[in-house]
Amino acid sequence: MRVAVVGGKLQGLEAAYLAKKAGWEVVLIDKNNQVPALKLCDQFYKNDVTKIVEWIPILKKIDLIIPALENQEALNSLVRSAHYANVPLLFDGDAYVISSSKLVSNEMFARSGVPAPIPWPECGFPIIVKPSDSSGSQGVYKINSALEFQRLFEKGLTDWVIEEYLEGPSYSLEVIGYAGIYKALQITELEMDDVYDCKRVLGSPTLPVKLREEFVQLGLRLARNLKLNGIMDIETILHRDTLKVLEIDARLPSQTPIAVYHATGTNILEILGKAFAEGKPWADFEIQPKQSVVFEHIHVSKNRLEVAGEHIISNAGPLTLCKNFFGADEALTNFTPGRTEWVATLIMTGESNQEAWDRRCRVIQEIVKEIGIAQYIDRYPAQRELEI
Structure with missing residues (x-):
């Protein structure tokens, strides 16, 4: 299958990675020719999809369009051009309108009785x-x-x-939908940096079975409420033994689908992409965790290694997919020998959570040793200073 991934930053990197794992040919489109996903595609067009006259010819021999951006003007253009060219578009515009506004989605949570944080002023500080x-x-x-x-x-x-403000571990879940058929995927655990950006995904969450089942049912309920025809992810926080929904996003997420792929062998994009391309839902399938995964981002500069949120990847320029990177299974990185500043998304696996974590620590130690790192930083959420 030949797919067009529109947008080459974080979502585009996810889409291109999973599309290549599915064995698809990837055509990447972006206005910027130095985006992270550039080196993962088979063909690149520097193009503005809002300029439909220039964009339509690229759609020749494209089997599926995968939006990987959040610009509303561009998304509207993709809807029009996909209809004109009769090419399937992996996107649910109605669900996206709701999820792209936290105010609107919070109203939906309240109407549906979905557990969520208490709004101000009904709650106190913090x-x-x-x-x-x-x-x-x-x-x-x-x-x-x-x-x-x-x-x-x-x-x-x-x-x-x-x-x-709620304290507790964070969890994410992807749900896919097509023609009234819904499927919840693997729950992942999220760890944040000091500005609440996700720095690490654990592919096998430490969440009790009862709460996992509750999360799956909650995800399916939200998908049905939205009449989802595409993909959405749901982020929750476990606060006082209750999973509360922080937000939903009805678009291809970044980070978690790759973690799910390595944990279960299930390629979310491949399953959903085939449904859109063939015009029929998937046959039912089971999600079976096969191994544990640690997926995290690092930034190396000035003899310092910092674990940080995915924002460090967004503007890092084209990344290369490397195997056995300092002992990691895979890495998406702009590292080259002798380079003093670089970033990497590291993917480490193991038979258990502890084994995957131990392997992750060995990878970090190997980087520190080989590069000559003097300082290691791994920050957790803290109050963000106001710029007054």
Whole structure:
């Protein structure tokens, strides 16, 4: 199958990686010719998909379009051009409209009785403040007092989600849907850096079986409510033995599908892509964890190695897929011998969580030894300083 991946940053990197694992030919389209996914594609077009006259000819001999961006103008253009060229588009515009606004999706949670953080002012401090229309960790603040709250909003910020701050481990789940058939995939565990950006994914979560079953049923319920025709991911936090939904995103996520692939052997994109290309749902299948996975991002610079969120990958330029990278199964990296500053997404596996983690530690130790690293940093969430 020949697929067009539109957007070459974090989502595009995920799409291109999984598409190549499926054995597909990947045509990448982006306005920037230095995006992370560049070296994972078979063919690249520097193109603006909002310029339909220039974009339509590229669709010749394309079997499936995979949006890997969140620009609404570009997404609208893809919907029009896919219809015009009669090429399947792996995208659910109606579900995306709801999930792309945290205010709208929170209203849906409230109507549906979905457990979620208590909104302000019904909750006390500390609270989390985040933009309604930003994805991931962009613009997230933890506010501990009324004074901090006042200082932040003196900056004239509007359309923000304000809700209780919850402590506990974070988990993610992908759900796919096509023609009224839904399937929940593997639950993964997320670890954040100091600005609440996901720095590490554990492919086999330490979550009790009962809560796993609850999460799966919650995911299927949300998919049915949205009449999902595509993919969505659901991020939750386990707070006082209750999984509370932080957000949903009805688009191809980054990080977790690759972790699921290595943990279970299930390629989410391959299953869903075939459904869209062939016009029929998948045959039922089981998700069976086969091994544990640690998937994490590192930034090396000035004799320092820092584990950090995926934002360090977004603007790193083209990445290469490397096997047995300092002992890791695979890495997506811009490392070259002698380079003093570089990034890598490391993928380590093991028969158990402990074995995968021990292997991860050996990989970090090997990098530290070979490169001559003097400082190792692995930050966890903390209050974000306000720029006043």
